[in-house]
Amino acid sequence: MNGEGSSIDFTGKVALVTGGGSGIGAATCRRLAAAGARVVVADCNAAQAEAVARDLSGATAIAVDVSDAAACEAMVETIRARYGRLDAAFNNAGITEVTALRGEPLPETHVLPLDVWRRVLAVDLDGVFHCLRAEIPLILATGGGAIVNTTSLQAHISYPRTAAYTAAKHGVLGLTRTVAKEYGDQGLRCNAVSPGVVDTPLTAGVIHAEEYRDMLLAPIPLKRFATPDDIAKAALWLLSDQSAYINGAVIAADGGYLA
Template sequence: MPSGSDPYFSVAGLSILIAGGAGGLGAPLAKALSARGARVVVADMDEGRAGTLADELIAAGGEASSVRLDVVDGASCAAAVNLTVRQYGRLDGVVNASGIYRVAPALELADAEWERTLDINVSGAFRLAREAGRVMVEQRHGSIVSLASVSSTVANPNYAAYAASKAAVAHVTRVLAVEWARHGVRVNAIGPAVTPTPLAAPILATESSRASALARIPMGRFGAPDDLVAATIFLLSQGSSFVTGQTIYVDGGRSIS
C-alpha cells in the first residue's frame, strides 16, 4: 500500500483548526497535516505569522487559511471554530498547540504569573475545546488533541504554575472524553518532552540548565517537532477511533524516568 493511503492513518480531506498554529510545535504540525491533505485553519495570537504560514501552505498546494485567536477569550475561540466550519463545512479536528511557559521558585511566583499561566494553558484549552465541542457534539463526530507536557505527570521544582496547568489539561481531557464519548467526539492529549522552540528557550539558555534537562531524558536527546507528527495524525484519524481520554507521552521516556 503506498504510503499515506492507509485510511487508519489518513488526515486527507479533514478540516482541522490548529491553535497556536504559528508556534514552534504548531507550525510544523500544521505543515505536516497540510502536506498530507488536511484542510487547515492556522489560528494564533500572532496573526501575522499565522497568515504567513497559511500563505506558505497554499503555495505548497494545500488548502489553508488563518485567523487571530486569543484562547483567553471565549468569543475568539468560537470565532475561530466558526470560521473553520464556514470555510470547510465541518470541523473534524482541533489541535491545540497554544501555550506559555513561566517558571519561578514557588516563593517568588507572583499571583499574576500563576493566573496568566492557568488562564492560557488550561482555561484556554477548555474554552477552545468547549467551543469545538458545541460543533462536534452536534455533528456527532470530531477529535480534539491538546498539547499537554511531561509536566502533566512529573514534578519539576519551580514548575508549580506550568505543571498545575498541564496536569489540569490532561485531566480535563479525561473529563471531556467521558462527557462526549457517546456523541462521537474524542478528546486526547500529547505530552512532549523539552523540544527546542521559542517556548523552551529558557531551558536551553545556559549550558547547565540544558545539560540537566537532557540528563533526565532516557533516550538522551531533546524532542523534535517531527516526533509529534505521527501521534497527532494517529489521534486525528480513523486508527484511533476507540482511543479517548488519553495523554500519549512522546518524550523519549522522560515521564517514566
C-alpha cells in the first residue's frame, strides 16, 4: 500500500451543515473546510453561523430555522444558485426538552406539555425531514453524494423524562435507513452518527453539574465526555469517499456507552 487515495479530500465539493453555529456542527464545519470543502454554515442563530463562517476559507453562512419547510427549501435554493451543486449534507441542528422548557424541570411523559413535544419534534425530526427533501434533488442532480444525520444515544436507549427527544432521535434513525434504501442506486449514501455525551452548549448545564457528572460518566468505558471534534471526525468520515461502501449505517461515537 502506498497510501494513495487514503486521505479525506473535499476539494471542489460543497458541504452543508445545519446547526453549524455551535458545538458538533461548528467543529464539523471546521473539519470540512480544512479538508477543502466550500462549507455552508446554516443555523437559526445567524450571528453564530456568521462567526463560524468568517473564520473558514470559502465558507458562507445561511440563517435557517429547520422546523420551517419553506425556509429549508429556500436554503437549498440559495446553495443551488450560488454553487450549482451539493455534495455533502450534515443534518445536525437539534434541541432537547431542556431547550424547549427553558430551564423548567423535565416532566414525565403524561405531563409533558404539548407545545414542548411539538417543538422538539418540529426541530429534531421534522427538521431533518425538511432538509432531506430539499437536499436530495440537488445532490442527485450532480450524480450523488453523502448525507449524515445526527441521532443520539437516544436513538437506541432512553432516559426518563425525555419522551420527545427520544422519539425524535429514534425517528431520525428510521428516516436515515429509508433514504439509504431509496437513493443508493443513484449514488446517494445516507448514514447517521450517534453521539454519546458531548461537551457542548446543549449539555453544559447538565454534564458539569456535580449531581449528574459522575452518574453520566459511569457507563462510558473511555471515562470522559466527547469533545465536539470527536463527533466531527466521525461525521467527516461518513461524509467522505473514505466511507464509500457505508450506507444506511449508524456509527456510535459514544466512548463505548452502548457496548
